[in-house]
Amino acid sequence: MQEQVQDQLLGTLVDGRYLVRSRLARGGMSTVYLATDQRLERDVAFKVLHPHLANDHTFLQRLSQEAKAAASLSHPHVVGVLDQGQDGHTAYLVMEYVKGHTLRDLLNEQGALTPRLALALIDPVIAGLAAAHAAGLIHRDVKPENVLIADDGRIKVGDFGLARAVTSTTSTGSLIGTVAYVAPELVLGKPADARSDVYSAGIMLYEMLTGRRPYEGDVPIQVAYQHVNSVVGPPSGAAPGLAVDLDELVQWCTANDAEQRPVDGAALLAELRHIRTTLGDAQLDLQPPLMRAPAHPGAQAEAQTAIVTPGAPRNEPTEALAVTGRPTEVISRQSNPTTVIPPSGIPGVHAAGSTATQQVPRPGKRELRRLERQEEKDRARAAATSVRSLREGNPRRRGLIWAIVVIVLALLATSAGWFFGMGPGSPGTIPDVKNRTVAEAQQLLRTAGFQSEPRDVFDDDVKAGFAVGTDPASGLVVRKFQPIALFVSKGAQLFPLPSLAGLTLDQAKDELNKARMTLGIVTQAHDEKAPAGTVLSQEPAGTTPARHSTAVALVLSKGPQPIPVPDVRGMNQDDAAKALQDAGLTAQIAPETVNDKKVPKGAVVGQSPANGTLIRGETVTLTVSKGPKMVKVPSFVGKQAAAARAALEKLGFEVVVNNVLGGFFGTVRDQSPVDTDVPEDSVVTLTVV
Known part of the structure; x- marks a missing residue:
């Protein structure tokens, strides 16, 4: 039923802006669509929350706050949050659309990866998490499904903020996340921090190196309690031949005690990159074993984030748990390691009172390395100590040998102390060299104890010849023997602008979008030749080299300039034709002429249009x-004046009567004009006696 509601969004326009085109994925809390932002004319990932979350006002308010925080995080390896809102019952997030596939798709296709590929893929993931942790954000749902690999090779971490918003609004007994990667403290109801993301990343790295997850079970709660009660084994146990450093890295990240893990993504990133530089080609290119079949039918299914309760049907894509009734108990004993006893009645988990799986505390990474160095010293001391003396019964010779051994060990210890304390093996903080000249940047790095290798890169913000930054980034603490890449700006990368003359406005917008340029101010002008609505000119001109996102101003044609029609009525025919020609128009003489008592012959009596x-x-x-x-004026001489007057007026003449001797007889004695053609309305004079 819910599926039908969600599918009704296809082809609809949400919030008057986002046209939903197709469905990309569906999870436990939301469905993701491909949509087009019609205002900015670009594709976006449109995440619509499920109705039970969209109707929760408290959740929506928290989600809005988290979306704003995530939107403030700008990093090349983090999917950007572009917008958030609600249209009726549709609550949504708008995110950057990354066209490609997920890390889950890659793992499903290839299984285990070589260490080189696994480290290369997880490096940008950890870099994105490090930036989020530095900004105070926690992901809470790190898993292969949320690692996006674009078609052009870019790697981004998605879904920041959503899991945190859900956790903040659900009950204290609820666990939000993906059970295969969830940190133990979340299962125990403790708050999450950056180290929880580090744990999930460690589980994900284990899966990338071995092709399987460390914990599997028939129901999700079995997997959750394995995170609490068990210790993640070294990945070399599932993929023999992996370097010890990789085992240490995975187990450091997945320590049950959060205090024994890297403090955040930045600390993990520094160690990850250090390991990448120390492993040899044979170790990095170790071919993984063939991926074995999943331990149970759902082992390799795509994990989804959801909120459920124990006893949910087996066929639901449940990856998150809500512990109700009897929460997990943590029992501390003075003489035994910490034992976590789950509630009774959970399938696949020991009931309270039965033999519980003990969590054996193990040393942290630094302690492990200290123990390894001590073990090496012990082996060296044992190798330098003879089983029997060189000369029986000669204590002086025996004392000399011991003195030599002690001196050699002291020299070795001193050398090691110098190397790791003050020499090339000592840690150092990479200085910030941005916007400095190459010479200044290299000098700063040398002063800090690092050797740098300049690499030219394009940069829109830093002038050519100045430092852009370093890899590893400034502020990180690394060993001084680690090579540092110094990025030097070549200036902004310029691209030729498209030529837009003759195109319509819509066509011009498409060309600008393809060239990754923006539309500037649009003005209009008349043109006698270019059709209305087409581009007359652009600024900057076509083929001009410019940066991406350069605004291009356009001048559109309004068509030919309209000309007012002059009034030439009453003018002589030739003069009227010349006046029209001077105005840019063409005069055409009608074949028929007309009489007009007011307009003289040869003059214009009418025009069309007027x-x-x-x-x-x-x-x-x-x-x-x-x-x-x-x-023609007829003669009325000898006629009665009244009859003559009436007849002439009927013919259209104006009659003037001159009475002689008072006009006693009323007879027309004389008439002017008479018996001739005259213009209508002419005056006819009658002399009456």
Whole structure:
């Protein structure tokens, strides 16, 4: 039922911005879709929370705070959080979309990896965790499914903040995470810190080196209690031939006592890189054994983060536990190691009162190395001590030999102390050399006891010839014999801008996106040739070398400039045609002329169009006047004046009557004009007697 609700998002527009296109993955707390941010026109990973979490106001408030914290973390090996919000009943996170596959996909395909590949893949993961820990963030769900490998080789850690938000809002008896990688303190209900992430990373490295997880079980709670009650064995036990340093590294990370682990990701990263430089090619390229079949049907299934209770059906993808009723008890004894006894009735786990698996405390990494050095000294001392004296009964010779042995051991101890205390083997802090000249940067590194090797790189922020940084990064403590890569800026990497002239605005945007440039200010201008809506020009010009994200300003065509139609009515035909031509228009004379009593012959009596605007070169039709209509004036001499007047007015003439002697008889004696053609509306004068 829930699946149908989630699938209804496909093809919908969330928050008026994110177009959901396809589903990428589904987990215990959320479903991830591929969506398009229509505002910025880019693909994003769109994570939609399941309804039981989306309806929890306290959880949503906590999630918002965690999303803001995760969004503030900017690191090349951490998936960026871009947005967070809620649209109706849809609560979502928007993250950077990394096109590629996960570390889980790689492990499912290849099984165990060579140490060289395993260390190369986990290095950026630990670097991302180190940056998060430095910013005060804890991942809480480190696992291969959350390690994204892009098609171009970039490696990023995803899903920061979500597990932490869930943990903060669920009950104290709940455990959120993936059971195959969960730290023991989380199973015991203790708070998580950076060392919990380190533990999960150690379990993940074990799986990468051996092709299997250290703990497996028929139900998740069995695996959880193995994390608490057992000690992770050396990976060489499952993959013979692995270097001792790798065994130490994994067991250091997966110590049951958090105090015995690296304090955070930065400490682990320094040791990881140190080991990578000390192992030989044969150790790094050791071919792993063939991956054996899983111990149980779900051993290699993709782990999902969820919240469940004991007794959940076996076929659910459960990887997180909620311990209810009887919490885990930690029983301390004076004479015995710490014993963790789980609640009774849990399948595959000893009940209270039965023989419990004892957690044997073991020394930390530094203590192990101290013991190893002491053992080496003991072996050297034993080798230098003769079983029997060179000359029986000669105490002076025997004393001399002992003196030589003591001197040699003292010299060895002094040399070792100098090497590891003040010499090339002593630890040192890498100084910050950013924005310094190469000579200054190398001098700083030499003063700190390091030898550096310059490497040229492109950088948008640091000027050419100045230091960008180092590898390992500044602030890390490493052995002084470890080589340091000094990155020197070649300046910003420039790329040719695309030529956009003649393209539509949408086409221009697509070209800018492909070139990883941005759209600048868009203005418009008239152009007589370019169609409206196409690009006339751009700034900077096409093919100009520029940085990525350079803003390109565009000028779009509004089409030809409109021209107001001049009024040429009443003008002479030739003058009217010239006036239209001067305005950029074409005059066309209508074939028929018309009479007009007010417009003289040869003048323009009408035009079409009479007003408005036209495009340059368009036509205005002119109608020319024939002058007024000519009417013949009949003779009314000898006629009665009243009848003559009425007849003339009917013909359209204006009649003027001049009475002679008072016009007593009312007879027209004279008329002007008479018997001739005159223009209509002309004046006809009648002389009446």
